[in-house]
Amino acid sequence: MKLVSFFTILFFFSAAGARVFDINRDTVAPYFSVTGGPSAVGKSGYENEATGVNVSGDSKYTYGGEFGFLVSTKPMNLAFGIEFLKPGVVDNISGTNGGGTQLYSASSEVLGYAPKVTLEFNLHGDNESRSFVSVGLGYATVSLKNTYSLTAAGTSAYPGVDTTIESKGNATELSAGLGYEGVLSDTVTYAFQFGYRQLKVDNLKYSKDYNTFNGAASSGSSVQNGASNRVLDLSGGFISLGFRFYM
Numbered sequence: 609m610k611l612v613s614f615f616t617i618l619f620f621f622s623a624a625g626a627r628v629f630d631i632n633r634d635t636v637a638p639y640f641s642v643t644g645g646p647s648a649v650g651k652s653g654y655e656n657e658a659t660g661v662n663v664s665g666d667s668k669y670t671y672g673g674e675f676g677f678l679v680s681t682k683p684m685n686l687a688f689g690i691e692f693l694k695p696g697v698v699d700n701i702s703g704t705n706g707g708g709t710q711l712y713s714a715s716s717e718v719l720g721y722a723p724k725v726t727l728e729f730n731l732h733g734d735n736e737s738r739s740f741v742s743v744g745l746g747y748a749t750v751s752l753k754n755t756y757s758l759t760a761a762g763t764s765a766y767p768g769v770d771t772t773i774e775s776k777g778n779a780t781e782l783s784a785g786l787g788y789e790g791v792l793s794d795t796v797t798y799a800f801q802f803g804y805r806q807l808k809v810d811n812l813k814y815s816k817d818y819n820t821f822n823g824a825a826s827s828g829s830s831v832q833n834g835a836s837n838r839v840l841d842l843s844g845g846f847i848s849l850g851f852r853f854y855m
Contacts, residue, residue, distance in 0.1 A: 628736045631648075631789070631797065632682045639687070640675040641799065641850025648841040649695045653716040654754050657703075657773075658766070658821035658832045661711060663805045664702045667695040668719070670842060678852060691746060691781075693807075693842055703762070711762035717753045718840060720807070722746035722781050737790040742801065744783040749843040750840055751776045752831070770818045775831045776813040777840070781805065785848075792851070799850040807842040820821040 649667040657663075700715040704827025725745025731739045756762075756771045785803025792798050812831040817824070822832070831838040 623658050631680075631733065631738060631791065632735060635680045635854075636803070637678045637797075637852040638676070638681065639678050639689070639799075639850055639852040640846045641673065641724070641753070641801075641844045643674070643848040645670055645674040645805075645844050645846035647695045647720050648844050649718060651698075652833065652838065653698070653718055653752050654701060654714060656832075657754065658711070659834075661703045661705060665698045665700065665716075667698050667716070670695045670844060672846070674850070676855075680832070680854075683730060683732045684732065685740070686832055687726040687728070689724055689726070691724055691748075692746070693722070693750075694718070695842065703756075705761075705765075709761050710759050711765055712756045712758045713819065714754060714756045716755075718750065718842075719753075720750035720809075720842060722785075722807075724781065726783070728787070733789075735748040737788070739788050741784075742783070742787060742803065744781070744785075746781040746783075748781045748807055748809070748842075749776065749778050750807075750813060750842065752838075752840065754842045765797035766821055768819055769821055772813040773820060775812040775838075776815060777809040779807055779809045779811070781807040782809075787848075795854045797852045797854070799848075799852060801848045801850075802845070803848065804845050805843055809840045812838050812839050812840065 647667045647670040651666045672693040674689045674691040678687045695718045698716045704710050704713045724744050726744035728740040728742045753774045784806045785801045787801030789797050789799045813828050814825050816827045
């Protein structure tokens with residue numbers, strides 16, 4: 609009886625260990641990914657905040673991440689996720705007037721998130737890997753926070769100005785990419801992708817009433833960059849690396 613029990617247990621563990629991953633069979637997978645690429649934001653978060661003031665620095669890279677779950681079939685995959693986007697924070701901004709006198713130092717921070725749906729069309733593959741083309745659609749909420757520290761000259765030129773100014777806007781996000789998915793372990797795959805994101809926010813609104821460098825602004829009014837609306841452009845190419853955990 610003990611011998612029968614031993615072989616029963618041995619068979620069970622052998623069968624479990626012999627499980628062969630099939631990327632076309634396992635259909636549901638939570639996932640996460642990280643992304644990075646050049647930033648088109650530049651100085652657009654804070655330039656012309658004060659008319660006639662020259663500013664230094666710019667945001668050079670945009671980083672991000674996404675998590676959600678994927679429904680996979682042989683011809684295509686459907687992913688539902690939430691993406692976070694973080695252009696590089698610009699610190700030590702110097703604002704100087706036409707005579708070269710520093711009026712303030714500042715930092716500018718942009719943060720966005722977007723619920724999104726992505727469709728992947730599988731191009732070629734076998735049981736352990738596949739290449740795909742992806743298209744995605746999301747609706748992003750992007751916030752902007754500028755913080756200022758005035759010099760004595762700045763305090764004299766702009767008495768009573770608010771030193772922290774926050775705003776928020778929304779826009780549709782479109783993305784497309786070319787990727788490759790391969791097996792990492794029994795139930796885990798990695799996904800590597802080159803892509804492009806189109807996301808431009810041109811409807812930033814002040815979060816509350818502010819006394820800005822260019823005068824009073826009420827809550828909900830449009831944030832200006834000179835004579836036009838301030839635009840944050842989070843568009844650009846990116847590279848992503850993700851992991852999918854098939855169930």
